[in-house]
Amino acid sequence: MPPIADLGVLPESSAEHHGATTLCADSPWVSACRTPETVADFAAVVADYADRLWCAGVRPDEVVALVKSNHFDIQAIQCAAVRIGALPALLSAKMEPAHLLDSLKDLKRPCLLVDAEGAEVLRPWRDRLGAVVSRVLTLTPGTALPGAVELGESAPHQVTVRDGTAPTLITHSSGTTGKPKMLVHTVDSLYAHVAPQMNVVRSLKYAGISAKCLSFVHVRMSTGLLTALNAGLPFLGICSSEPSSVREALLRYRPETLEAQPNMFLRWEGLAREAPNPFSTVERYVSSFDAIHPRTLRTLLEASDHPNPTFVQAYGQTETGPVTLLTTTRSDVRELGLRDSRVVGAALPGMELRIVDDTGAELPAGTQGHIEVRTPARAESMLGRAPLPGRDTWWPMGDIGLLRPDGRLELHDRRLDRVPGVPSTLRAEDVLLDELPELAEVVIVAVDGTPTAVVATADGKPLDEDRWRRARRAAELPDGTRVDHRPWEELPLTGTMKVRRHRLPSHGAAG
Structure with missing residues (x-):
């Protein structure tokens, strides 16, 4: 039976087939007529x-x-x-x-x-x-x-x-x-989101509770709900990304699958060192927003008690839904090592990828350029904007990268976030996080044309200058790169925990 993508009729239909399946949240439903525990x-x-x-x-x-x-x-x-x-x-x-x-x-x-x-x-x-x-x-x-x-x-x-x-x-x-x-979005465009997700669910043999800690207004949450209701997956919504709340929810419900935004996973690294370990039952981590930092991926995979846990990450955007998929196991990390997160996987079935130059001409594999996709899942229209072209046209992702000869996509930068003298801010941030375990976040931006690392440390203390200089060299950042230390709480974040880079003017920084 093909999946249903109608948000209005699916809950009732799913209740007929999967009524006793767990579907709940970790905090009270203040305005609801009851506190849901099941699909029914x-x-x-x-x-x-x-x-x-x-x-x-x-x-x-x-x-x-x-x-x-x-x-x-x-x-x-x-x-x-x-x-x-x-x-x-x-x-x-x-x-x-x-x-x-x-x-x-x-x-x-x-x-x-x-x-x-x-x-x-x-x-x-x-x-x-x-x-x-x-x-x-x-x-x-x-x-x-x-x-x-x-x-x-x-x-x-x-x-x-x-x-x-x-x-x-x-x-x-x-x-x-x-x-x-x-x-x-239309019913059809949501269906194009859900169909490949259903294939992934079937191939990975989901069984236990699937927990999601996301922005519940994001289209990813809507398509995740559609997938859970169609497949009859036990589902938990975690409503706060605060580490203490997440720890409590994970220890109470013991999910098999955990999905969150990459910056949430980064912030939760410290939970992996606590006892009891809240990640011990997680067999599968999922991230479908930005690339995940390798340090975070390693930390979470090592925290699981499963024999060989996996990390499933997708690349896409709100306009397109997931476009590529990459699955990394703990064995992969231990045997192959992982220094940066530039590889984000191959195109999902029904999706197409290409790399073009500034004129729109397609580039061969291995050549850096602008990433474009073609997908039936693209949004129907944008309010307040000109009508969108048909879904058979190529859609610019606003990112810079290349296609490897094996068809996997390598992501280098957001076009608008490029920093003079830095080949890939994404790679540099990954290396800095590896070299400096005390970092809770790092974002490289240009301030008055100068590369600047906006950093937040786990303990709130400034970076040691000698250790910073060694890390900067390892990340291949220019000698004049400055450091702007901020408390984590002062970083301007979106509802999906992304840092609003345009809101990061310099506070005055050290070299």
Whole structure:
């Protein structure tokens, strides 16, 4: 049976086939009618949210902009909106407030649905919301936004089934280089995300709990939910990336698979040295955003008690979904070594890759250039932007890299993040993390044309100057590269834990 990609009807269908399968979150469902523990519970919560949205007057084709704290309930509310024919727009409460207001404007007077955190983020703009949104609904009482009405009462809803080419979900990119791009997906484009993921699930023989700690507004979470419901995978949503919360969730649920954003895994390295070890039951780690740092990959694979755990990473972007796949085992790391994370795998079935020069001419294998892809999973459109070309055209990823003769993709840099005198910031950051175990994060940027390593250490102390100079040479960074030390908490992060590089002006740095 082919996978179902309709977010509105799948929870009910999955409950009929996998009703007793575990599906839960590690923290309370504040606004739900019950706390889901199974797929059947989740389907009931979706139906209840649909009743409440319907009673509040939400109808087919209405855009519902959701701004709330990061919790798995975002996915239930999304499914409920789709179920009644509305178009959910999932907006991160971690978005910069001005960008959040602009995103609401792009949605052309949507119905705004918030919780206490979402209302607090929008509070500076409360006097302007009336001109931007049609009305405000709230999931929690006491929301300090003008005219907010609590989503409380319910009425039987009517189910709307969408055509495959109809818009079904609006999500957004991370916003690492500025205002996030607002992307529209259809049932068909989501299906193109889910089909290869289902093949991966079947090939890897998933059995135990699959835990995900992600931004729940990201399209990866929506397609991950579709995959879990189609396959009947036991599923856990971990709602906070704070190491203490993650440790508690992993020790309580003991997942077999753990997916997170790369910077989350980097921050959790210290957990691998704790007793009891929260990663001991993990057979499979998954990352589908940026390349994973080799130090992090080694640390996590060594932390597992499984005979030969694997790390599955995909390369892609919000607009395209996963494009390549690479599986690394602990045996690979021990036997072959791993110094940098530039290789991100070969194209998934149905996806195409090529490298082009500045004029768009295709380059041969082994030649560095601009990465382009062709995929049926690409988003349908971008709000506030010119119409996108057909999916049979090549899509620029905005990255620099090359194709190896064996067909695997080597990733070097984001085009906009290139630093003069640094062949690959990605490789240099990997080497610095290996050479300096005390680093919790390092990002290489250009400040007034000078390469600068913005660093955060695990203990908050500045780097030793002699050790820094040795590490800089190993990373092949220019002699004049400066160091800008920051507390980890002061790094400007997106909702997907990416560092907003454009927000890293120099604090004054050492050489």
